[in-house]
Amino acid sequence: MSRIGVFICHCGENISRTVDVERVAQVTARLPGVAIALDYKYMCSDPGQNLLKKAVAEHKLDGVVVAACSPRMHEKTFRNAARAAGLNPFLCEMANIREHCSWVHEDREEATAKAIDIVKFTVSRVKKDRALAPITVPITKRALVIGGGIAGIQAALDIADAGHQVVLVEREPSIGGHMAQLSETFPTLDCSQCIMTPKMVDVANHPNIKLYTWSEIEEVSGYIGNFQVTVRRKARSVDEDKCTGCGVCMAKCPQKKIDNAFDRNLGTRPAIYVPFPQAVPNTPVIDRDNCTRFKTGKCGVCEKVCGPGAIDYGQQDQLIVEPVGAIVVASGFDLYNIGPKPADSPYEGYGEFGYGAIPDVIDGLTFERLASASGPTGGKILRPSDGKEPKQVVFIQCVGSRAREKGISYCSKICCMYTAKHTMLYKHKIHDGQAYVFFMDARTPGKNYDEFWRRAVEEEEAVYIRGMVSRLYQKGDKVVVMGSDVLVGVQVEIEADLVVLATAVQARTGADLLAQKLGISYDRYNFYSEAHAKLKPVECATAGIYLAGACQGPKDIPDTVSQASAAAAKVMTLFAKDQLEREPIVARVNERNCAGCLACKKVCPYGAVEEKEIRDRNGNLIKTVAYVNPGVCGGCGTCQATCPSKSVELDGYTDEQIMAMIEAL
């Protein structure tokens, strides 16, 4: 006969408001095999846990049921308490009477009856629990960081400084991300390049960082502590070891008329290029789609002029496998485009703003390039259409953000601040110019943020108009902005020389594909999902994978850097141990019964099932059976449901246990 203890939690009032916890205790105390049933206000508190420990000792319990919240919340807590009381922790199970009962029901009678049922079947399950020992797996103490924006750079440097190897994979020819494109940054107006480039150089020089630029993630397999990552190094057509970065090839390249994406197409670049002068690494790449040599076979100037002979037209993509123990995803964001909706995008675009066809209507990032000392105009704010200095500039906030009808209902968080910054940068450069801002709300929480915004309004004389813009159209060389001022209650029309749109921060195009390779989840906007909105903000639900920066949601630099360091700290915590302890809730094969059909191997989503040969003493093959690698098994139970001979079972969820639970109802 078992001796089971049942502990029913009130969860403050969360459970006791709808469930009569005392009655649950009374009823379950009489179940066969239950030695004691108690209720308590907060089981997870210290006194609550002590109650459990004391009962284990006093009543010599051989199993424990805690009827409280979801096991995702507190299973660990109570299993630790059971262990402290000398019980095998896997003989302690939770009965979820909060999420599965009190929170979703209103009728007290019915909810109480249901809570009793839940406790009943959990008691039946615990009776058939086995004592289990945790599984340990070795940890590869190297980390992969995906994306070399400020988030990836910070995470890589932190982990590398802690003495661990880091593989940093960046898709573009240089690291830097969006921050490299910014002019000066709020809230202090320090130059982005000045604070960014030293960090980029640190990455390049760090002995613990292996930098792969112009590279992408091809495939990811394995699990926490033991990932195998295949990286595709795209053909650069330039030998990185030989290139000295002298730049002669770029100067002599005859094809110089290619839109420079880094400068938001305001300037041009050659076919062999680095995206910007401070690029890291300073090794150019040949843009094969636009290179005359690759298009017609008739050029080869760069090869001729390259002193060290670094040009290699025959270079091929290379696939490299890197074993790592943890992954930090830092792939950043894209900006909303007001152009017409592409077929594969959920976003509508702005027909009322001309769908991006008016040349002097630009976005905030383009304005950053205009204002940047290293930009295409050398830091002079000149409008794209005719290169004139704009004397009236209208800034429009919330373009695409907080606009449900356009597909995005969230706030992009950074635009109020960078628009205020833009009005200042503008005023600092064009003293007699006037900036207008159309805004819905000015959202400026953050240290020194509201002060910054007030400065834009009070000292730099930006005129803030609360209201939205209904239409932009070209009239002569002006852009007419039709909007409303909802505070005064009038229609406003401004003839602007330049219009700057604070377009929404959106997830990277293709962010979903990367997530699928990594096996991490993402929200309806394709931003990556953290494991818990409050308590696990940098962890993914997939163990061993962490998030940093704007790939998780709109973020400014301070938040991005904090999150990147937090993700790095999580990686270091993982690497602090040599072995990783894993829950032993894994599938086991009964080798005697297994017929070796390997149906389980086909259905296993984790690739945990291997073939195992069973041989006699003389080495003759007797049969082949399935073997579940406990390090890889995710404990989903799919194999158990599939096995035709019932030869594989998940510990803690065996068929016998599940049948017993059903019978208890």
Added chain:
Amino acid sequence: MSPNRKFALSYSYYPGCSLHASAKEYDVSTKGVFNALRIGLKEVPDWFCCGATPAHNVDELLSLALCAKNLSLAGKVEGDLAVACAACFSRLKTTQHRLKENDIKRKQVETAIDGPVPLGKKVKHLLEILAKDFGLDKLEGAVQKPLTGLKIACYYGCLLTRPPEVPELDDCEAPTIMENVIKAVGGEPVAWSHRLECCGANFTLSRPGVILKLSNEILASAKDAGADCIMVACPLCHGNLDIRQEEIEQATGRRYGMPVFYITQLVGLACGVSPLRLGLESMIVSPAALLREKNLL
């Protein structure tokens, strides 16, 4: 003989009040064009006012019931429902949209009109019929006198494409359907800024000052864009731009002399409908000189 047997395409037709009064030329030219293109058109018997712009400002149920009753009358005539007036089109489509998404409203309206509302009956604006059902290719093939050299400002007004979820006609803020029709019949649509601005519509009697301002901006931007004339698909817009043009000219001191055509008048001209069957003579700003200059008359 039923029109359905005579023509490959055939519609029930809701002209709306304006087309029997101030916008007779729209009705006449619609029939002229449809006849020329051999598209059947059968007027809904006993139709009445859709409530237009006033009703829904006063009482939503009334405005829905007026349209619902008309839809139910239209349900008795075969074919999708062709509508010429942008306001009627908007009201009829809005009614269907509202009643489809709101069961309670639908039941109230059904009680009010004592019968079901045919929510599946397709309501189509003439533009849609010409551009989509009949098709631009066939329209091009039907042209006898292309509108070569005629620079036309296609004016949608505010109702034809809005709100985005209701008319299902074209891109709500950057439509091209009118321009496409004009190109098919050989005209030259101009690029201009005020294609979708409001003309003031029903303020025409209550606050004429508003009309003067809004309609003046439309005329001015069409003129500045180099247009010879404006083309509309709504009798309310027509009233403001054509009938009030002289008043606007007096108030602003700028002379426009800009004929304002209905789409069916221009398509009719191109497809060889006799000018006498297009109601050109009822236009206040006479198009005669312009059309003669372009050899279209």
